[in-house]
Amino acid sequence: MSEEAINIISELMTSNPTITALAIVSSNDQVLWQTPSWNIQGSRIISAWMNREPSVVVQGVKYSTFQAEPEKFIAKNMSGYGYVVATPLTNELFLVAYVTPEGDPKAAFVDLYNAAIRIRKVI
Structure with missing residues (x-):
């Protein structure tokens, strides 16, 4: 992972403290980067998203799907x-975040999406 991408992630987590964990995952279940506090299987989230499944389990916790759109x-x-939010970086890479229960998932998504736009330019 490039230093520029890691700096963007750091800025994101500083500007929105309700985003406490992040990962960049591929559709084939590779975790390219993640915060030390998180150990996820990206393929579960991506599969639930793409197949519009009603829920997904992340680190043993069940999350009910509220929005599953191509970009969100x-x-x-x-x-x-809390919440799990995600947005694509490329057709094969995805930026996934954990948002605390106190956080606003829609606002967190906007921040995540804007960070993804910047990360796309440096990966």
Whole structure:
């Protein structure tokens, strides 16, 4: 992962402190980069997103899918454990984030999407 991309991710997490974990994953389940606090299987999230599945399990926690559109994935844990949001970087790479229960998933998505635009230019 380029230093520029890591700097963009760092800026994102600083500007939106409700985004506490991030990963860049491929559709074939490779994790190219992730924050130390997160250990995810990207293919589960990508599959749930692309197949518009009603839910996805991330690190043993179930999240219900709220939006699954080509540029946007938002899922919420109904027990109050937060959100998973994602957006594509390329056709094969995706930026996935965990948003705390106090966070606004739509605002977090906007921040994530804007960071993805910048990351696309440096990967």
